[in-house]
Amino acid sequence: MVLSDQEVQFFVNTIKNTSEYDFSEYSEKSLKRRLQKILIDNNTDLIGLINKIKTNKPFLEKTVRDITVNTTELFRDPQIWQTLRYRILPKFAENSNINIWHAGCSTGQEVYSMMILLNELGLLNKAKIFASDLNTDALEAAKKGNYKYRFNIGYLDNFDKVIKENPYNYEEYNDVPYSKYFKIDKISDSIQINDFLRQKPIFRQHDLVQGGDLYFAKFDLILCRNVIIYFKYSLQNKVFKLFHDHLYTNGFLVLGMHETMLGEITSRFDKKGQAYRKK
Amino acid sequence: MYKAVVIGGSAGSFQVITKILNSLPKNFPLPILLSLHRLKHVRSGFVEALSIKSNIPIVEPYDKETIKPGKGYLAPSNYHMFIELNKRIALSTEEPVNHSRPSIDLTFETASQAYRDKLIGIILSGANRDGAYGLKKLKQAGGVAIVQDPKECQVKTMTEASLKLTNVDHIFTTEQIINFLLKIK
Numbered sequence: 110m111v112l113s114d115q116e117v118q119f120f121v122n123t124i125k126n127t128s129e130y131d132f133s134e135y136s137e138k139s140l141k142r143r144l145q146k147i148l149i150d151n152n153t154d155l156i157g158l159i160n161k162i163k164t165n166k167p168f169l170e171k172t173v174r175d176i177t178v179n180t181t182e183l184f185r186d187p188q189i190w191q192t193l194r195y196r197i198l199p200k201f202a203e204n205s206n207i208n209i210w211h212a213g214c215s216t217g218q219e220v221y222s223m224m225i226l227l228n229e230l231g232l233l234n235k236a237k238i239f240a241s242d243l244n245t246d247a248l249e250a251a252k253k254g255n256y257k258y259r260f261n262i263g264y265l266d267n268f269d270k271v272i273k274e275n276p277y278n279y280e281e282y283n284d285v286p287y288s289k290y291f292k293i294d295k296i297s298d299s300i301q302i303n304d305f306l307r308q309k310p311i312f313r314q315h316d317l318v319q320g321g322d323l324y325f326a327k328f329d330l331i332l333c334r335n336v337i338i339y340f341k342y343s344l345q346n347k348v349f350k351l352f353h354d355h356l357y358t359n360g361f362l363v364l365g366m367h368e369t370m371l372g373e374i375t376s377r378f379d380k381k382g383q384a385y386r387k388k
Numbered sequence: 389m390y391k392a393v394v395i396g397g398s399a400g401s402f403q404v405i406t407k408i409l410n411s412l413p414k415n416f417p418l419p420i421l422l423s424l425h426r427l428k429h430v431r432s433g434f435v436e437a438l439s440i441k442s443n444i445p446i447v448e449p450y451d452k453e454t455i456k457p458g459k460g461y462l463a464p465s466n467y468h469m470f471i472e473l474n475k476r477i478a479l480s481t482e483e484p485v486n487h488s489r490p491s492i493d494l495t496f497e498t499a500s501q502a503y504r505d506k507l508i509g510i511i512l513s514g515a516n517r518d519g520a521y522g523l524k525k526l527k528q529a530g531g532v533a534i535v536q537d538p539k540e541c542q543v544k545t546m547t548e549a550s551l552k553l554t555n556v557d558h559i560f561t562t563e564q565i566i567n568f569l570l571k572i573k
Contacts (some may be wrong), residue, residue, distance in 0.1 A: 136470075136472070136478050136480075137472065137473075138470035138472060138478050138498055139468075139470065139482060141480065142480075142482065142494075143482070178480065178481055178482045180481035180482070203506040214526070327453070335481050337451070338451040338467075338478065338479045338480060339480070342452050342476070345452065365451075366464070367448065367449070367450050367451055367467060367479050368450065368451050369450040369451070369452075369453075369463050371452060
């Protein structure tokens with residue numbers, strides 16, 4: 110099923126006119142691919158999909174969820190987590206509290222990675238963890254904190270690199286057992302995050318396109334990883350502005366490995382590796 | 389007259405790719421878009437290895453980076469690399485295609501839409517069929533389709549699948565590919 114740019118535009122306009130969602134500033138290539146996948150999965154053509162979207166609100170919501178991409182991992186890109194561990198989080202050690210927002214948290218793996226790291230640093234008690242996503246199915250999965258074991262066996266390597274090893278001191282080795290944070294059950298093929306971590310985050314549905322004040326809070330650290338790659342440059346800049354408004358001065362924004370800030374907004378941050386610090 | 393070169397291959401074509409890149413002059417006039425399959429456990433170090441002897445800079449691009457001539461853009465590990473109509477890179481972590489992320493098909497197809505008949509596409513040795521469909525799209529858009537001579541390939545699946553699907557412009561050995569690229573003004 111190959112869609113023309115006009116057909117994608119027709120879909121975007123329909124969603125915009127029938128709901129509060131707006132995909133007009135989503136990156137074209139991946140939006141088209143997601144839409145094609147939705148048509149195949151629903152075994153329908155564009156007209157059929159549009160008609161159902163207009164008359165069936167739950168179906169519209171499901172379509173919006175299916176547009177989003179939910180790839181994530183525990184401690185994805187270990188070097189970023191090493192930077193957080195040794196270079197960023199220690200700066201908050203003297204704070205009386207630490208506010209952290211995972212914007213576009215998907216199924217929650219990085220939310221739990223952060224809490225594990227904070228716990229190892231003795232900072233978990235003073236941290237408030239906020240986590241939001243557009244996709245409510247992903248949020249439900251995040252709250253459960255249950256992941257496939259075999260498919261995600263790389264999580265354990267990442268955990269070792271970030272939690273057990275120290276890249277700045279090869280002689281250091283912290284033999285932290287996995288069971289401190291999650292239960293591995295090979296027979297039922299599951300990794301289950303422990304309850305003391307699951308109970309902590311405040312999960313909320315939130316659409317970065319609509320912006321708005323979700324938590325009525327400011328943050329010391331915002332993580333938004335592999336979310337803005339699905340946005341056009343114009344929307345990326347609006348989102349950066351939103352993050353800027355919600356960060357404390359000297360607060361950090363951490364993006365995905367291949368995401369970067371471009372244009373005028375860069376003057377309002379200092380870039381330190383993968384992290385941006387609000388001036 | 390050409391505006392870009394797009395190359396697809398798998399981890400096994402590493403030597404051919406380095407040979408090609410190392411032969412290009414510093415002032416090579418086109419951008420080179422590289423979509424290469426990697427071994428699962430080797431996530432980093434590839435771009436450094438390709439850069440060692442290359443005269444042109446090779447980068448793993450950032451999302452929305454503007455494509456510039458005389459530079460190599462390697463699809464980052466675990467991302468699809470699309471080319472947008474405004475000649476910017478767009479990355480995505482959606483599902484693998486043909487068990488591959490990056491998918492060569494996706495880079496070729498989107499590059500064809502961006503560069504139309506001003507694109508040169510080269511498929512090298514590889515172990516799956518990814519790339520064949522993308523090369524077909526490239527040819528349909530008027531681009532120049534080149535496939536490495538299967539006789540030269542250790543693993544022929546990718547090149548043979550491409551030849552089956554598309555009436556290509558050239559079947560070239562590595563030397564011939566290099567000579568072809570060096571003639572571009």
